Amino acid sequence: MLAGAGTGKTRVLTTKLSKIIRENYANPYEILTVTFTNKAASEMKNRVESILRINTAGWWIGTFHSMGARILRKNPEIVGLKKQFTIIDTDDQLKLLKQVLSFHNIDDKRWPAKNLSYVIQRWKDKGLNPDNIDQHGSDFANNKGAILYETYQKRLKTLNAADYGDLLLQNLNMFHIQPDIKNYYKNKFKFVLVDEYQDTNLCQYQWLQNIVNKNQNICVVGDDDQSIYSWRGAEVKNIFKFEKEYDKVKVIKLEKNYRSKANILNAANFLISNNKNRMGKDLWTDDEAGEKIEIINVNNNEEEATYISDKVEELTSSGVLLENIAILVRASYQTRAFEDRFIKIGMPYKIIGGTKFYERLEIRDALAFLRIVASDYDDLAFERIINVPKKGIGEKTIRSIEVFRREKDLSLIQATKELVKINYFS
Numbered sequence: 001m002l003a004g005a006g007t008g009k010t011r012v013l014t015t016k017l018s019k020i021i022r023e024n025y026a027n028p029y030e031i032l033t034v035t036f037t038n039k040a041a042s043e044m045k046n047r048v049e050s051i052l053r054i055n056t057a058g059w060w061i062g063t064f065h066s067m068g069a070r071i072l073r074k075n076p077e078i079v080g081l082k083k084q085f086t087i088i089d090t091d092d093q094l095k096l097l098k099q100v101l102s103f104h105n106i107d108d109k110r111w112p113a114k115n116l117s118y119v120i121q122r123w124k125d126k127g128l129n130p131d132n133i134d135q136h137g138s139d140f141a142n143n144k145g146a147i148l149y150e151t152y153q154k155r156l157k158t159l160n161a162a163d164y165g166d167l168l169l170q171n172l173n174m175f176h177i178q179p180d181i182k183n184y185y186k187n188k189f190k191f192v193l194v195d196e197y198q199d200t201n202l203c204q205y206q207w208l209q210n211i212v213n214k215n216q217n218i219c220v221v222g223d224d225d226q227s228i229y230s231w232r233g234a235e236v237k238n239i240f241k242f243e244k245e246y247d248k249v250k251v252i253k254l255e256k257n258y259r260s261k262a263n264i265l266n267a268a269n270f271l272i273s274n275n276k277n278r279m280g281k282d283l284w285t286d287d288e289a290g291e292k293i294e295i296i297n298v299n300n301n302e303e304e305a306t307y308i309s310d311k312v313e314e315l316t317s318s319g320v321l322l323e324n325i326a327i328l329v330r331a332s333y334q335t336r337a338f339e340d341r342f343i344k345i346g347m348p349y350k351i352i353g354g355t356k357f358y359e360r361l362e363i364r365d366a367l368a369f370l371r372i373v374a375s376d377y378d379d380l381a382f383e384r385i386i387n388v389p390k391k392g393i394g395e396k397t398i399r400s401i402e403v404f405r406r407e408k409d410l411s412l413i414q415a416t417k418e419l420v421k422i423n424y425f426s
Helices: 009-022 038-052 064-074 090-103 113-125 145-158 166-177 179-188 202-211 262-272 301-317 332-345 361-374 379-385 395-408 412-421
Strands: 031-035 060-063 191-194 218-220
Touching (some): 009 031, 009 191, 031 038, 060 064, 064 202, 090 379, 113 145, 113 166
Parallel strands (some): 031 060, 031 191
């Protein structure tokens, strides 16, 4: 389905899923439905529950990564992991990469861990392991990209951990090592439904190919005009070649927009028509033309904030409520000029967003404690909370544990337990 913005694609996809179940083409556990965000997955579940009046708990509806993790949890030992492996976040990933750079005596100021993380993630987005990387990023730190990637992956296995890129990459490795597991899922899923197909990367594309059964019952919804994530590995060509990759493909275009006024759609159609290599569609609406789009040029952030605040005051004086006015910015730092202006003129406002719940310091600490309870191999969690709350443990003690860990080939937690047994800290 080639579906433009606001054309009701989520409703179409969930209605299709519900129809498959209602008409007994498959049971709920024989259908795989994947999207890109937890919010979208949650919305799908809610809509299906509303249509069918049944609970969707346990169904295969979720993000690519959550479905990949679910498959990986079944047989992690095939790729060198243990049952209760940890999925590390970006913060822990950077910490681990800094350790990898230090191990190879590479200056992390000249070759930042953040840059190495980007390089490795792009390789994983392409489904590439350390032994078959392409040239992109291989020259990192004077041609040490491959060995750094290899060391990083070995360290992850030692920690019994996986990063987000591994959740799908290790699925591909598992399917390659044991084809019977791949065949199990091919036979299990009678139907595969995919949302936002234009945002899939090469690894996700290969993952789907490994799972789609011989009947090729796959339905994808996407919009090449909304492909904006190439910077993080998305391959818009996946949607272009879909008709060549699968047999008897039927393309359905959803072009009626239920969200925007005609003036907005006309401007969007005109602008996007300049793109090359489009599949082609024109959004339209039964709604009225609406107000014309205004484009205002200003000289700086302060002037922009002043113009916007004047506009807001003009709207409120005509009866519009502040709660019905929104200001969208590209990045959170751009709110500063608006906040300064609103404080100056005494206009109440609310910032939506900010630090996410799971990124808050105290939440990260609490989760680290839980991770240690779940696994003796989670050195990253141990390093995070060894002195939280303050216990007076110094760098010398931590270095002693690290030295003992390396000598005995143990995790930091195991090494600490052994040192306690021999009263090392007394």
